Amino acid sequence: xxxxxxxxxxxxxxxxxxxxxxxxxxxxxxxxxxxxxxxxxxxxxxxxxxxxxxxxxxxxxxxxxxxxxxxxxxxxxxxxxxxxxxxxxxxxxxxxxxxxxxxxxxxxxxxxxxxxxxxxxxxxxxxxxxxxxxxxxxxxxxxxxxxxxxxxxxxxxxxxxxxxxxxxxxxxxxxxxxxxxxxxxxxxxxxxxxxxxxxxxxxxxxxxxxxxxxxxxxxxxxxxxxxxxxxxxxxxxxxxxx
Amino acid sequence: xxxxxxxxxxxxxxxxxxxxxxxxxxxxxxxxxxxxxxxxxxxxxxxxxxxxxxxxxxxxxxxxxxxxxxxxxxxxxxxxxxxxxxxxxxxxxxxxxxxxxxxxxxxxxxxxxxxxxxxxxxxxxxxxxxxxxxxxxxxxxxxxxxxxxxxxxxxxxxxxxxxxxxxxxxxxxxxxxxxxxxxxxxxxxxxxxxxxxxxxxxxxxxxxxxxxxxxxxxxxxxxxxxxxxxxxxxxxxxxxxxxxxxxxxxxxxxxxxxxxxxxxxxxxxxxxx
Numbered sequence: 001x002x003x004x005x006x007x008x009x010x011x012x013x014x015x016x017x018x019x020x021x022x023x024x025x026x027x028x029x030x031x032x033x034x035x036x037x038x039x040x041x042x043x044x045x046x047x048x049x050x051x052x053x054x055x056x057x058x059x060x061x062x063x064x065x066x067x068x069x070x071x072x073x074x075x076x077x078x079x080x081x082x083x084x085x086x087x088x089x090x091x092x093x094x095x096x097x098x099x100x101x102x103x104x105x106x107x108x109x110x111x112x113x114x115x116x117x118x119x120x121x122x123x124x125x126x127x128x129x130x131x132x133x134x135x136x137x138x139x140x141x142x143x144x145x146x147x148x149x150x151x152x153x154x155x156x157x158x159x160x161x162x163x164x165x166x167x168x169x170x171x172x173x174x175x176x177x178x179x180x181x182x183x184x185x186x187x188x189x190x191x192x193x194x195x196x197x198x199x200x201x202x203x204x205x206x207x208x209x210x211x212x213x214x215x216x217x218x219x220x221x222x223x224x225x226x227x228x229x230x231x232x233x234x235x236x237x238x239x240x241x242x
Numbered sequence: 243x244x245x246x247x248x249x250x251x252x253x254x255x256x257x258x259x260x261x262x263x264x265x266x267x268x269x270x271x272x273x274x275x276x277x278x279x280x281x282x283x284x285x286x287x288x289x290x291x292x293x294x295x296x297x298x299x300x301x302x303x304x305x306x307x308x309x310x311x312x313x314x315x316x317x318x319x320x321x322x323x324x325x326x327x328x329x330x331x332x333x334x335x336x337x338x339x340x341x342x343x344x345x346x347x348x349x350x351x352x353x354x355x356x357x358x359x360x361x362x363x364x365x366x367x368x369x370x371x372x373x374x375x376x377x378x379x380x381x382x383x384x385x386x387x388x389x390x391x392x393x394x395x396x397x398x399x400x401x402x403x404x405x406x407x408x409x410x411x412x413x414x415x416x417x418x419x420x421x422x423x424x425x426x427x428x429x430x431x432x433x434x435x436x437x438x439x440x441x442x443x444x445x446x447x448x449x450x451x452x453x454x455x456x457x458x459x460x461x462x463x464x465x466x467x468x469x470x471x472x473x474x475x476x477x478x479x480x481x482x483x484x485x486x487x488x489x490x491x492x493x494x495x496x497x498x499x500x501x502x503x504x505x506x507x508x509x510x511x512x513x514x515x
């Protein structure tokens with residue numbers, strides 16, 4: 001089922017996207033300078049990694065995944081297969097998760113690069129994993145799911161892109177009102193760790209450890225589950241009426 | 243198998259009016275002009291549309307508001323199905339069958355419909371007739387007791403039609419197959435029963451032979467022009483004027499009787515508007 005939903009992906013575009021992001025990483029963190037990934041790699045460097053890679057990924061992948069997530073194509077298939085609401089909901093969720101899996105795979109590759117470059121035995125491994133993997137995976141899920149809901153309700157792919165751009169920009173500027181709405185879950189944590197402010201005024205950021213707060217994680221899981229539930233209902237309502 | 247009683251369907255205007263039919267095993271041809279209600283009737287039989295009034299029963303069981311049983315029992319191949327152009331025939335058919343939780347070996351059907359060599363090509367690169375055959379493979383592979391085909395031979399060349407007719411005949415056992423068509427020769431070759439819809443109403447329900455009996459008198463003659471002839475069904479130019487064939491009154495003493503056809507009967511009973 002996942003494989004069918006991923007049929008519309010163009011591998012060439014994925015390779016191109018990966019190459020561009022890899023180049024950005026190499027330029028930013030390839031070695032030398034204060035922000036290189038290594039023993040002295042700080043949370044400011046991590047924040048930069050996040051700030052460069054996650055929005056680019058989201059911006060590039062969102063239109064690229066339109067063929068996977070496009071509601072019109074899904075509805076056409078559901079009608080041809082004469083699906084009722086329940087099975088349409090399952091297929092719709094599978095389609096969303098298939099697209100998300102592409103995003104997650106790229107995030108994990110980028111996170112893996114950062115972890116390997118800094119050395120897996122370094123004391124800040126946990127922080128790096130949170131900021132480059134856990135945060136973007138959780139936050140990206142919420143952003144992409146919100147975009148999918150907008151595209152479903154407004155019946156236009158432009159709504160998906162607009163929502164993704166809006167949430168990413170708001171998060172990057174720390175304008176989202178609560179931790180639960182933060183795109184990646186990392187920017188707020190990074191802010192809390194004191195790595196946002198000092199570099200902007202030319203000061204050196206303090207060493208900080210970023211970890212996942214239990215309540216924060218629970219909020220994210222609840223919000224993600226709620227978005228999936230709403231998405232399932234939306235898919236069921238768009239199936240041919242039983 | 244499926245009983246329709248006094249079925250009405252109203253969109254912005256009535257699409258079906260007081261349609262009563264008992265549909266059982268066999269091949270039923272559905273004829274009618276464009277907009278007569280054929281596709282609406284097939285959608286209702288597939289459980290994709292709900293009637294506005296009247297009753298519907300499947301295997302003796304009255305269907306309430308739920309159409310789940312009907313959707314399980316029937317497969318509809320819509321007129322001009324719109325497939326994703328990026329997906330291949332094999333992938334699409336397998337996905338549709340998986341969604342319906344039906345297991346089927348499709349290789350033989352791909353072979354029957356001459357699709358083996360293009361089964362892995364994106365559907366967008368195939369001709370309309372080839373895509374139509376892809377739809378037919380899906381419909382037959384679903385192997386449901388009820389098969390509903392909306393103008394299935396549209397876009398098929400004569401050889402492809404022949405292949406379709408052969409497969410329809412061999413796979414019809416134990417199934418109800420309802421197909422709509424404008425090709426009367428298909429009806430003569432395939433159908434046990436013909437239902438003709440006109441403006442949402444059933445105006446004929448019987449065997450092809452019974453439809454033929456309703457054909458009016460048919461005449462043919464050389465005429466200088468077509469004025470005064472009631473319903474001309476064919477005309478060709480000759481050295482002396484026009485060779486016309488028409489139904490209805492004799493119109494001219496030179497007219498000779500001709501053998502009526504199903505087309506004559508169909509035109510006569512749907513020609514009231």
